[in-house]
Amino acid sequence: MSASLTERLAEAVDAGMPRARDDLARLVALRSVANAAIEPASECRAAATLVGELFSEAGVDGIHAHPTPDGSLAVVGRSGGPSGAPRVLLYSHYDVVPVGDPGTWSSPPWELTERGGRWYGRGSADCKGNLVASLLALRAVREVTGGWPVEVAVVCEGSEEQSSGGLEALLRAEPELAQCDVVVIADTGNVEAGLPTLTTSLRGTGSVLMTVRTMERPAHSGMFGGAAPDALQALLTALASLRGPDGETTVDGLEHGGSWMGEPCDPNRFREDAALLPGVEPLTGNGALGDLLWARPAATVLAIDAPPVAQVTAAVQGEARAVVNLRVPAGTDAKAAQDLLIAHLRAHTPFGAQVEIRAVSLGQGFQARTDGPAYAAMRRAMRTAFGRDAVTTGQGGSIPLATTFAELVPGAEIMLLGVEEPASRIHAPDESVDPEELRRTALAQALFLVELGGSTLA
Structure with a gap:
């Protein structure tokens, strides 16, 4: 045959x-x-x-x-x-x-x-x-x-x-x-x-490059620390505002209550696939794991420019920058979400720092x-x-x-x-x-x- x-x-x-x-x-x-x-x-x-x-x-x-x-x-x-x-x-x-x-x-x-x-x-x-x-x-x-x-x-x-x-x-x-x-x-x-x-x-995506400036140059931390506005601290404060204590992304004005209606995500498989360390659990916010993965926005700090530990000096930083990536579920306008991210970062940067933010990528x-x-x-x-x-x-x-x-x-x-x-x-x-x-x-x-x-x- x-x-x-x-x-x-x-x-x-x-x-x-x-x-x-x-x-x-x-x-x-x-x-x-x-x-x-x-x-x-x-x-x-x-x-x-x-x-x-x-x-x-x-x-x-x-x-x-x-x-x-x-x-x-x-x-x-x-x-x-x-x-x-x-x-x-x-x-x-x-x-x-x-x-x-x-x-x-x-x-x-x-x-x-x-x-x-x-x-x-x-x-x-x-x-x-x-x-x-x-x-x-x-x-x-x-x-x-x-x-x-x-x-x-x-x-x-x-x-x-x-x-x-x-x-x-x-x-x-x-x-x-x-x-x-x-x-x-x-x-x-x-x-x-x-x-x-x-x-x-x-999910749609949009990344931004954020630069924070407070001084023309770094200042000695012994002479100026405590009163000198630290650009790196200002940047970190703004970045920390992107997530709630339960891990939920909380960009001002951006909906984050969606529910995933497809195949659920197995937490055990996710834990293994993501190589989580002992004692570290997946973030679920106020929903399920699949909700945060596929139905809700997610802000991730991809990179930060700051002095490396190997080159540490006793200085308050006058400038720091970071790349932030925002993922949004299908059906959410990625450009509108990126605009909300930019506005959020500006609003949450302290010390009256100068803030420059530009979009570096966008996809629906x-x-x-x-x-x-x-x-x-x-x-x-x-x-x-x-x-x-x-x-x-x-x-x-x-x-x-x-x-x-x-x-x-x-x-x-x-x-x-x-x-x-x-x-x-x-x-x-x-x-x-x-x-x-x-x-x-x-x-x-x-x-x-x-x-x-x-x-x-x-």
């Missing part, structure tokens, strides 16, 4: 795993941080070139690196399918966050290293692992079907982690690049390894429509690939591109998935991907593309 289409796709994905590892190793080796102050811009250009070559080899037509307004390169291409077939756009990004201190990594961050059955390296999960899963799926579909069952478009971004809006601006200027019936945003992951997950809600939240045929097909594909029914979840992170697609192609079904799971430790030292998550995610995408094209997978 001949193998079924599902079996042949699974075999093709399995056979493609060694190539997938090689592709990921080549991508991880490129230090594609989209910030020339941290890594050379040539690294991102080399990554864009490699991504283009890989998608071209996978059979996608018209691949080219398209400049965007923020200076990054977006790799785009499109192959036609049968007449009247659905148009599917696959999104990922090749830029990564910085590695931080390499000494905190157990293996070289720019070298894909296998350890304990996982593949380690910066970007191995977020988002080069997702990119490779899509490549693996496309190769399997081409090998098994001999063509494209649907129209396939790819868009691979080069500055997603910077939130600088390059790709969003490009798509608004050239909306034909976004035209599709389905968008698969491969930039999230599963709530636990082996449990297929569709992310249906994203997103709520997916999940009742269409593509979602149903993806759920079936995930059930086959993972052996378990898919669940839905929210995500506290922001992917502004999801909102851009919703605006440019309002009739499209937009789904978010990926290879990431809690042990991946994205944005942290020792980021890694489980090869099984990559394989299963690739198989789910391959099954999805073939079924959406009208084939029977039994």
